[in-house]
Structure formats: structure tokens, C-alpha cells
Amino acid sequence: MTHDTAGTAGATGTSGTSGTSGTEPEEAGSGKGNSASPSRRSLLGWGGAGLALGAAVTGGAVAVARSGEGEEAVPASSAGGAVAFLGKHQAGITTPVQDRLHFAAFDVKTDDREQFVQLLKDWTKAAARMTAGHEVGEGAFGGLVEAPPDDTGEALGLKPSRLTLTIGFGPSLFEKFGLKDDRPEALVDLPRFPGDNLDKTRGGGGLCVQACADDPQVAVHAIRNLARIGFGKVAVRWSQLGFGKTSSTTPGAQTPRNLFGFKDGTRNISGEDNSALAKHVWVGEKDGPDWMAGGSYLVARRIRMNVETWDRTPLGEQEDIFGRDKGEGAPVGKAKEHDEPFLKAMKPDSHVRLAHPDTNDGATILRRGYSFTDGTDGLGRLDAGLFFLAYQRDVRTGFIPVQRSLARADVLNEYIQHVGSAVFAIPPGVRDKDDWWGRALFS
């Protein structure tokens, strides 16, 4: 198998991070001896995905480590290692899904192109440092006592925790800086789907940053510091914290469950399956525009779950709604979770059947969503659900057909509501230490 440097990632000992820093080698290698490696190779090659709500098979804490020589399975999250920042693709897409998320969307406030470009450069620099486990700028202490420190300090002493920072450009960005002609055709405004109850203050944005890490403090620190660097140039429009990854890009023995208690999204594109990634996730050279080659498109949806009514639903009905059993997660009529589903055995309005690529002309997306609970909603109901994140090569052939099919008929809709929505173009990765996020678009 061949790999790109950034996308698949893992703990890195020798690959480039930022110009000024590298990961401690002992951190990267420390997991080697006690690896609980699953027989990942035997599980590779499931190209199909398509469960819009979802969990998939995961390697749990096991992630792929990479050294200069080759690859070995290493429990990277327990090692707290760093994920390579530089690469052809941005990290945080095919990177083995970390445990926690802080996602933030920003409005662009400045009209000054030069100033905005400087921000992208400053963010790139800070992101390279933070993903390598270093402080921003001159650090969190030891400087002038009259001035606030560059770094806010709450991640001091914590490991890199596989932090990845992934930037995206939203439709409204292309209204600025004379970028109208550069907006990719594949970055469409999403149509209104039946049942949507979208809150504008929880959607949209000219920029987004997805911060994933195994330690929530590390993810929150990263967004907070980027927001701080951005004041005056960009302003946080909305943000979302996530926990309990609901899908995985590393097929393994365990499938995480969503807040309905189901293993959902058993099929996801593996971060190792380069042919599926090339077909369904990465923007190709000929897809256009040029600056997007090696990038992807992200759809983010805040999907509220009515957990109280769900919990009062009989088991049989719950299982019919998903099209899988609750214990094993096997498709209807099958014994094991990973058995090929027989769609016709499922109810016509079951979630798995409607989300399956076979129902949607092969539409396939890479999901790395997270559960969320934001306390209670004032009516005593848990404000909880799924923060759905899906990467695809083209939104028009990825998320839209799947969601059309689900929004129209999915019986699960009785228990969920899409309340936030955003779409972003994810530019390719930062190639070297002189490169910066969005260079190909702004140069």
C-alpha cells in the first residue's frame, strides 16, 4: 500500500511537523511494544459507506503510527503522539478518528485581502506548532509581565494528543476578496431538505476549523488560540464540542455507538483505502478548480436527537428503524455486524436501507461525526445529538443524494431534527514549512 504523508497520520517521530519543532521520539515510539493491533488488513477494503447517522468499526485507541521506515500499529492515543501537519492532504480527514472534537465556524470581518492572507499564514504557523504539541508564539509564560502571553496556557504539559487542525472555506468567503470565480462548482449551497429546522446562528460561516484530539483540553485550546489570533480579522460565528466519535476511519473490532445506543455507520471509508479515497473523498486534478486538487468538501450538520422519546420506543421498533439489531449490530436477517446487508429484508423506510450506497446510486461519503450534549434545553430535555461531519469529493454526488433519500422517508426522522448546517471547501494540505493554508487559492 502507498500512503500520503498527512492523511493517514498517526504518531510521528521523524516526519516533518513545523520548522521549529519535532515530536519527542520516545513519545512516538512508546507504544510499539504493547500494541493491541487488530488484524486491520483483513478488515480493509470495505469501500461502501453511507449511513448518515453513524458509527463504524473502529480500532478503539489503536491508530496507525508511522516512522521513517515503514508502518506499525501503535496505540497512538495512549502514546499521546503528534500527527504530521504537513502533507498532500490536510490531516483530520482520514486520520484515525480522535476521541474529541472542537469545531468552529468563523465569519470573515476584514475586507483587506492582505490582512486575511496574513491571518492564514499566522494560523498555519500556530497550527503547525500546536499539532506538534508546542505553545503558540513565544509561549504561555516567561515573557513581559505587562503583556498577555501569546499562548493561553491551558495545554501546557499535555501531550500533542494526536491533535489535527483542518481548515475549510465556506461559500461566503468567495463573496470577498474578488474570489467569486474561484468558488468550486462542487461547493453548492445545500438545498432545503424536508424537516430541516435550521438555526442560522448554528450554521454557515466563511471559514471553519475542525480540531480533533484525544484530549478535549487540547482541542479547545487550539480553537481558542486560533480565535484569539483571528480577532479583528475573523469572528467566531458558532462552534460545537463533540465527544464519543460516532464513526471511524480505522476499521477494527469495536464499533462505537451513537446516543440512540446503536452501532450505526458500520461501513465507512477506511483511511487506508486509497482507491476509495481517490474515488469518493479527494478532489482530483481534473475536478477543478486547480487550487482544490488534493482537497475535499465537508458537510457539517448539527442533528438534534429526541432521546427521551426514543428511549420510550419498543426495542423491536428501534431495531426496525435502523435495520440492525441493537446487541450485535447485524443487519436484518444476518448474524454478524459486518455481514453484507440484504436491503430488501429491511423495512423500506429503515435508516440503513435508505442511507446505503445501493439506494443512492453509489453515493459514498467519509464520515467522522461526534456525539454532543450541550446540557439541557430549558424544557428539561437533553440537548443532545450527532454532530455529523462528512467529507466527499463532490457535495452534489455525496451528501445531497443521501440526505434527500433520508429526509424524504427515513422513519428515524421522527426522533431527529437537523438544526444546524454548513458546507466548506477543504483545501489540500500544507506541503512544506513555507506553504500555508489556502496558498493555492490566494496566490
Add this chain to the structure above:
Amino acid sequence: MRPARLPAATAIAAVAALTAVTGCTEKSDAKGGGNTVEVTATDDKCEVSKTKLSSGHVELAIENKGSKVTEVYLLFPDDRIVSERENIGPGTKQKLTAEVKSGSYQIACKPGMKGDGIRQKISVSGGKAVKRDPRLDKAVADYRAYAQEQADATLPKVKLFTDAVRKGDIEAAKKTYANSRIGWERTEPVAESFGDIDPKVDLREDGLEEDQDLEKDWTGWHRLERSLWQDKKLGERDKELATLLDKDLKDWQKRVGKAEITPTSMANGAKELLDEVATGKVTGEEERYSHTDLVDFKANVEGAEKAYGLLKSVASENDPALTKELDKQFAALDKLLGKYREGGGKDSYEFTSYDKVGKADRKGLQDGVNALAEPLSKLAAAVVSSK
């Protein structure tokens, strides 16, 4: 609403960075025995054994012979602190040491740790003169004058308000309320540095402690604001409160010119004014009955801009990109605020009632404040890095 005074350690460090004078209050290994000043503090006297010293290591041997806890300061002529020793109990001795360059200084004893203290002038000669940027001394002096002007101009405006309250004229009182607060809001960090005046005049309902009584212990502008807008009536207590407000603000007027002000406290005071906006005004908490938050907002920004303007010439030499950004963000925030002016010219203080400002607009104001406050937090560094 928060004590804005720089912690003593910060103030000392600021001075050290400015002038290369190091306060080292913990050291007692005074070298030059001839450079020791015996300071005898009592409740009404501050006697020093000599007033002429040589530059270098200076030691103040302090004895408190009074009945009150005292503190002793070694000060520059403009009141900036070289070094200080707090909490010197009655009958105890303490030492204070400092590295001092030639120039004139003052020693101040503060019995009860209050007020300006009892001052003694001393002069230090020999060696190198203290390197001082006269522009910063002037900035401090000008800002002190500004704070005094604001206080002087506020008193008559407050009297218009309090007279209306005493007359029981609700309409006139409502009309003069917000205007009476502008001078205070412009210089709030200075006023707050006294610690005792702020809670008397500017306390909000939720600022009361558990054992304090809403009727008996709550005084000042916001208590009257509640009577006018929420209770919609003025009683005997309100008339007493009006007179008390006059009295407390007279105290402020008397003391404001002697506040401890340094270039860094000016710079960080400007940032604190924006913090006031970000935490109290943008949320509508400050003027929750009258909804005149935008008047305070404007005044806070003006006060910050004044302090910035006085420090700008020095800051722009050290960090031209910063002052360029600050100029831009002050202008942007002024413009944004201008959108909420109701009639009147560009200097008018007639602003939209804050309960009429929607969520999205409040977010826009918050974004504008963040855009200014973040670079403003770097102003002090740009000021002290000057040589």
C-alpha cells in the same frame, strides 16, 4: 466594576522595565551602610533620617511607632512606585531596599494603608541619571489632568440629576441620568483604583454581598436607576441617595488627581475599559433598567482612546504595526457605534435603547470590541519596551 489597580508586583516590574531600577524588597544585605535611611512612621508623621543619598543600593529601615498598620513607598516624583513595603504592623520594623539611580524621589508613609500618604522628598546623586522618557512622563501627567477634568465636569452634571431626584421629577431625572455618568465611565479604571468609591457609586444589584441589604446597603447611580425605571417612583430614600451620590463623587473629584498612574497602568486601563464593555455593556447588564448601555459603551471607548492617544507616539516607535491596527479598530468601533445614534450629530450621546438592539447586532458590537481589545492588550508591552 472590578478593582483595576495593577498588582504591586506588576507595577514594580513595569517601573523596572522602564527605568532599569530594580526593587528588591526581600533582600536585606544592604551594602552601602551610609545609604540607609531610617524611616520612623507614626499615625501622623513620616520622619526620615536623611534626605540626600548616593545612587546605587538604598535601604529604608522602617519602624512603625504608630497605632495603625502602615505601608511605605519609595516613589518617583510622578507617583510611580520604585519599591514598596506593605502591612507594617504597629511596633514592628521592616526593611525595603532598591537599586536607585540619581534623581529626585519621595518616601511616603500611609498609616492605615489609605490615602496619599505623608510625603518626604529625597534626592539621589552620583552615578548615572535615571533614564526616563520625558514623553511618558508627559503622557502620565496629561492623563492625570484628563482624569481630573472629567471629574470636574461630571460634578455639575451629576447635580442636575440629583437635583431632579430631590425634586421628585422623574422625567428630568431620567433625562439627565446617562449624561451624569459619562465622565465616570471614561476614566473608570482610575476611579476604581481607589477601591472604596466605586462600590458606593457604581454598584449593580447583583454586586451586593449576601449579608448586604438591598434597601439599606445599596447606594449610587444604579440604585436610583432602578427607582426611576423599574419602581417608577421617587421616595425619601432616593433623595438621601442622591445627596450621598453627590458627596461620594466629590470625594472622587478630590482624589482623582492623585491616583497612582503609570504608562503601563494607562495602557492596561484602556484595555480594561474595553473589558468593561465586553462583559457589562454588550450584555446589557450594566444599565438593565434604563437600557442606556450604549452611552456607557461610548464613554468607555472614548476613555480608552484618550489613554491610547497619549501613549501613541512612544508605542508607534516600538510597534508601528500595532498602532496602525489600533487606529483602524478605534475608527471601526466608532463607526459601528455611530449606527446606533438616534438623531443629533456625530458627537451626540443619544443612542438607541439597548433593549431594542437585537441579538445579531449585539454580536456585531461584541466582535468590534474583540477586534479592538485584543491588539489593545499589547499596548503596554509596546510602551515599556521603549528605552
